[in-house]
Amino acid sequence: MLNFNYNIPTKVFFGEGKIEVLGKQIKKYGSRVLLAYGGGSIKKIGLYDKVVEILRENNIPYYELSGIDPNPRVESVAEGVRICRDNNIDFILAVGGGSTIDCCKVIAAAYYYDGNPWDLVIRKAKIEKVLPIGTILTLAATGSEMDAGAVISNMETNQKYGIGHSGMFPKFSILDPTYTYTVSKYQTASGVADIMSHTFEEYFSNEKGAYLQDRLAESILKTCMRYGRIAIDEPENYEARANLMWASSLAINGLLGYGKDSAWTVHPLEHELSAYYDITHGIGLAILTPHWMEHVLDENTIWKFVEYGVNVWNIDSSLDDMEIAKLSIEKTSEFFKSLDIPMTLREVGIGEDKLEIMARDVIDYVGGTVGNFKALDYEDVLSIYKKAL
Amino acid sequence: MLNFNYNIPTKVFFGEGKIEVLGKQIKKYGSRVLLAYGGGSIKKIGLYDKVVEILRENNIPYYELSGIDPNPRVESVAEGVRICRDNNIDFILAVGGGSTIDCCKVIAAAYYYDGNPWDLVIRKAKIEKVLPIGTILTLAATGSEMDAGAVISNMETNQKYGIGHSGMFPKFSILDPTYTYTVSKYQTASGVADIMSHTFEEYFSNEKGAYLQDRLAESILKTCMRYGRIAIDEPENYEARANLMWASSLAINGLLGYGKDSAWTVHPLEHELSAYYDITHGIGLAILTPHWMEHVLDENTIWKFVEYGVNVWNIDSSLDDMEIAKLSIEKTSEFFKSLDIPMTLREVGIGEDKLEIMARDVIDYVGGTVGNFKALDYEDVLSIYKKAL
Missing domain, CATH: 1.20.1090.10 (Dehydroquinate synthase-like - alpha domain)
Known part of the structure; x- marks a missing residue:
């Protein structure tokens, strides 16, 4: 067995109804939220409404980034960074599958980097600091909800690469299996x-x-x-x-x-x-x-x-x-x-x-x-x- | 599958030679250390000398609690609390097996409790706050190096009970399998x-x-x-x-x-x-x-x-x-x-x-x-x- 360092700091709230912890958890890490999601399936299953209701009940201002694609694009990252900066956002909530979570991780890192976010993905620049993120998972697949990695695509250059940083571990992830009932x-x-x-x-x-x-x-x-x-x-x-x-x-x-x-x-x-x-x-x-x-x-x-x-x-x-x-x-x-x-x-x-x-x-x-x-x-x-x- | 909350914040440094991280890790959490151990087997294997050397190199003052028994006693807990209070200790380093670690966890909790530490074990009083602890493991058995529980004995009353608190998770544990070579x-x-x-x-x-x-x-x-x-x-x-x-x-x-x-x-x-x-x-x-x-x-x-x-x-x-x-x-x-x-x-x-x-x-x-x-x-x-x- 080779030497290793174990470090999995993400807290996981697992099971039906666990979204009840959302307001309290967000408040531990931030006060102004980027609410990020993909194509709208979270609206179909009522999850979007629930999240928004909790944010409002807790008086947490939020700004939305929607339309994050599968194989998330560097353009979405740049757009997310812009919204975060324009609105003094200090916490990112990813609601979706691995693509949404990965995109949010890199937004969180690129927030603190002045150049093109793609520089971070191709390791032209180093990640120094990362905004805290939390996730609500809707797809069992990538494991991004509990790791410190992300994969981002650049369709212009036909590149898709992985990137990681210990700051990209979600602070918490809410895993409610019923949110995956409608997955095709x-x-x-x-x-x-x-x-x-x-x-x-x-x-x-x-x-x-x-x-x-x-x-x-x-x-x-x-x-x-x-x-x-x-x-x-x-x-x-x-x-x-x-x-x-x-x-x-x-x-x-x-x-x-x-x-x-x-x-x-x-x-x-x-x-x-x-x-x-x-x-x-x-x-x-x-x-x-x-x-x-x-x-x-x-x-x-x-x-x-x-x-x-x-x-x-x-x-x-x-x-x-x-x-x-x-x-x-x-x-x-x-x-x-x-x-x-x-x-x-x-x-x-x-x-x-x-x-x-x-x-x-x-x-x-x-x-x-x-x-x-x-x-x-x-x-x-x-x-x-x-x-x- | 029932609902659950996953939270395992302990960092583990696993493998031969991992003690190299000790100085840096301690400094993240404290500056004055209680060095706690059991019957002296850590001296036989040279681990005591190594730990002391690292503490000295890092200019970290330390005070010792030795002789912690298997089935650790509430008396050792009280003694540990006294040493911590007398010397303004802000970090506890447990070097040993589960007994030493368990004892240190309860010292860490009892440090913030004015009454008899046994009150915490029998749940007469509630744990409110816990000093940070780290461990160097020398026996594969109890798992105390990565959990938030402890078992303490009171031989006067013939009682041995478990106690737990999320603050009792070690901040870090160093697991070097070679330290268990001399275990009988x-x-x-x-x-x-x-x-x-x-x-x-x-x-x-x-x-x-x-x-x-x-x-x-x-x-x-x-x-x-x-x-x-x-x-x-x-x-x-x-x-x-x-x-x-x-x-x-x-x-x-x-x-x-x-x-x-x-x-x-x-x-x-x-x-x-x-x-x-x-x-x-x-x-x-x-x-x-x-x-x-x-x-x-x-x-x-x-x-x-x-x-x-x-x-x-x-x-x-x-x-x-x-x-x-x-x-x-x-x-x-x-x-x-x-x-x-x-x-x-x-x-x-x-x-x-x-x-x-x-x-x-x-x-x-x-x-x-x-x-x-x-x-x-x-x-x-x-x-x-x-x-x-």
């Missing part, structure tokens, strides 16, 4: 794939001594397997929505990665798909994952696939190792299919034409090879993209 | 039993919807099963010590209990054994656990034992449910025996004479029945004690 089947499936991919990125590592962390990762995977289809078939199944919501937070808040040195692979590959084609992140991850697994399976990595197959998919451990490994990948792919995820790039509108550019961008951004479970170069990445077509 | 075989086994018991207390619950939490609990149990014997046979096996140390923290920091409403059972029963006979806490837990399991196994609880047997002990799920349940209990008992734990009360010097008084004390303290997986009354408790003789 497609977005539910995508969220499950995202949670599983976060887990895979940490789990598939060469570190053999983090036994406990690997069992925790398997717990998250089993939870996704158990409740993924149920949440799609019975959108108002509280138990399924609750377990997936909590899994989304625990998959990426650090718990699975502490003591390991995993360098993520499938996420950078997917970020290119989203940056060029604006596809749904989780769907891109699901499409790429089995091909990535097949590509990295070799005599050095097979032990991990055997562990995965036996512990997660209950594959008979007396089978030949390679058989277990291949079966485990097959079962992964079948599972995503069982959630009605389109499992080829072509199905989501991606053809051959930009594969080379995207593969080049992946490698250029990391400046060498990507991932460390098995490091991938340009040819590897291109090969995975091609197989996923 | 007996104490190592006791620690493993303690970790497993904390897990059992949360796991064996009637809440069926906290699927994820139950898988996390199983991860902790598997970690104990995998590394318990290794740590005894190879005391300097870093991987074993590291996994057990991290398991000790995660077992009781809240992660396993969120979303469930477990009322602990075996701990209150054991606290009486320690209060009357001053035995090693984890040993008492190991002795009682299988008898408690047998006692609560019935048609309502059998499902949980089946889950436990199949998921944790890999018992063939096609067997009859009652067979799986009984086998799971047998395997639990065998496992504790395999750690060379004496598995009867008589072996640790406890005879029949005080069983009734202790059973009465358990019930009197909780004011009715104890536990809620299956609530136990006086006769139940007495029966478990008798079977454990």
Whole structure:
């Protein structure tokens, strides 16, 4: 087990009706609020009205930033910063899924930076200070509600990159599973794939001594397997929505990665798909994952696939190792299919034409090879993209 | 899954050499330190010298409280409070195992209370404010390094009770597995039993919807099963010590209990054994656990034992449910025996004479029945004690 520093300061209020804490929590950190959200689904489910009612009851002035897109854009960040500065805002409330939360995190950081917010994303400038943020989650997927990272896109330059800072941990997050009842089947499936991919990125590592962390990762995977289809078939199944919501937070808040040195692979590959084609992140991850697994399976990595197959998919451990490994990948792919995820790039509108550019961008951004479970170069990445077509 | 509030603010610095952060961390919270420890094992392993060196290098004045006993006494608390007040101490550093940490937590709370510290433990007075504390852990067992609870004993009145307050979360804990290399075989086994018991207390619950939490609990149990014997046979096996140390923290920091409403059972029963006979806490837990399991196994609880047997002990799920349940209990008992734990009360010097008084004390303290997986009354408790003789 490698050395690590554990620090997860976000307070989570989990369960139906937990929005009751909102007024009191905001007042701990600020007095003038940026209320940020996406396309308006929070209005359909009555959550917007509830939030506004609480802000008014507590005499908290608020200013709105709406229309934050999936794969949130740097333009939304700039707009948010402008509203915050114009109105002396000292607290940001993100109501929505990972895109809204990520956008708010970078607004909170860019508020204290005089240049173009994109400088922070591409690390041209350093984050020095961050406004406090809180979140009300409406989608179980990215885990942004309990971590210190954000992913922002620039569609002009076809770039989508992650950024992190300890000040970007939300001060609090309200996780009410009933807010995810209206999430579509497609977005539910995508969220499950995202949670599983976060887990895979940490789990598939060469570190053999983090036994406990690997069992925790398997717990998250089993939870996704158990409740993924149920949440799609019975959108108002509280138990399924609750377990997936909590899994989304625990998959990426650090718990699975502490003591390991995993360098993520499938996420950078997917970020290119989203940056060029604006596809749904989780769907891109699901499409790429089995091909990535097949590509990295070799005599050095097979032990991990055997562990995965036996512990997660209950594959008979007396089978030949390679058989277990291949079966485990097959079962992964079948599972995503069982959630009605389109499992080829072509199905989501991606053809051959930009594969080379995207593969080049992946490698250029990391400046060498990507991932460390098995490091991938340009040819590897291109090969995975091609197989996923 | 029941509603819950997640809040684990303790920062953990985990791994060999992490003591390097000590000076900087202390300075964040205070300037004059109470350095508290137990019987002197920290001197044998050189840790005392290292801590003192760091305090001196950082020009941090410190005052010592030594000799804190296992099953820490209220007298040590009073002594600690006196030293803190006499020397204007504003930060408490606990170096040791759970007993030292627990004692320091209550010193930190009693510092702000004018009456007898025991009033806080028996809830005659309320904790209002708590001095900041930090810990350097030397024993993987109680999890006190990452939670907000403490257990204090009063040998005059034969009472041992738990107490908690959010202010008692350590600000930081330094977890260096090498500090546990010299822990004796007996104490190592006791620690493993303690970790497993904390897990059992949360796991064996009637809440069926906290699927994820139950898988996390199983991860902790598997970690104990995998590394318990290794740590005894190879005391300097870093991987074993590291996994057990991290398991000790995660077992009781809240992660396993969120979303469930477990009322602990075996701990209150054991606290009486320690209060009357001053035995090693984890040993008492190991002795009682299988008898408690047998006692609560019935048609309502059998499902949980089946889950436990199949998921944790890999018992063939096609067997009859009652067979799986009984086998799971047998395997639990065998496992504790395999750690060379004496598995009867008589072996640790406890005879029949005080069983009734202790059973009465358990019930009197909780004011009715104890536990809620299956609530136990006086006769139940007495029966478990008798079977454990």
